[in-house]
Amino acid sequence: MKRSLLLLLVTGLLLVTAQAQAAGKLINGIDANFPPFAFIDKTGQPSGFDVEVMDWIARDLGMEVRHQAIEWDGIITSLLTKKIDIIASGMSINEDRLKQVNFTIPYWVIKQMFVTTKGSPLTVEDMLTGKKKLGVQQGTTEAKWLKEQAAAKGWNFELKSYASSPLAIEDVLNGRIDAAAMDDAPARDAAAKKEVEILGTFGMEEEDFGYAIRKEDTELLAKVNASLKKLMASPEWEALQKKYDLH
Secondary structure, three states: OOOHHHHHHHHHHHHHHHHHHHHOOOEEEOEEEEOOEEEEEOOOOOOOOHHHHHHHHHHHHHEEEEEEOOHHHEEEEHHHHOOOEEEEEEEEOOHHOOOOOEEEEOEEEEEEEEEEOOOOOOOOHHHOOOOOEEEEEEOOHHHHHHHHHHHOOOOEEEEEEEOHHHHHHHHHHHHOOOOOEEEHHHHHHHHHHHHHHEEOOOOOOOOEEEEEEEEOOOOHHHHHHHHHHHOOOHHHHHHHHHHHOOO
């Protein structure tokens, strides 16, 4: 009986999602604490570079989009279980994720940085080998990389996981950790608004950002790609970059 009920619930969820897309409606899953790509503004509304890009794409496709905040660690699961239709929220393309989802064309290249308090005498080498406390957002590529490299190279830092990069920044400021690892765009955003500074890169290769879509949704992928290419070739793309200080 329970098995039959579960099957009915899953079937119903798939049907609702398919009907929503057919009706021209999309749900975009976002990390609501990842400025400047996605965040909740002072009025309580979703905002950010990726949010505005998805708004533009939806208009171009004659669709409606709703941005739904989801914990980053479970955002791909939400996509696969059809609670959302797309992830447009600063997600880097990597082999592990490509096994589960498809990505649009890359639209941004990012580096990973350490952020520490202003005027800190510590170096990147100190952070990796000086028994320091590092913070990182759980479920990110930098979290995975730091764990793997620490095991392989014998680095002796203590790694603490956070629900978001801004929460890690707060613990840098209050002295609970020595530095936070994150993408360069949110690192610059934090450095512009808080008493922190960028220490430097720590060895990870550059990564591309893309928008994640379920593997079976090939028609949606083609449409979003075509619209994204159109936007990237227009003056509006540069205007959005300037608005969110992306360079």
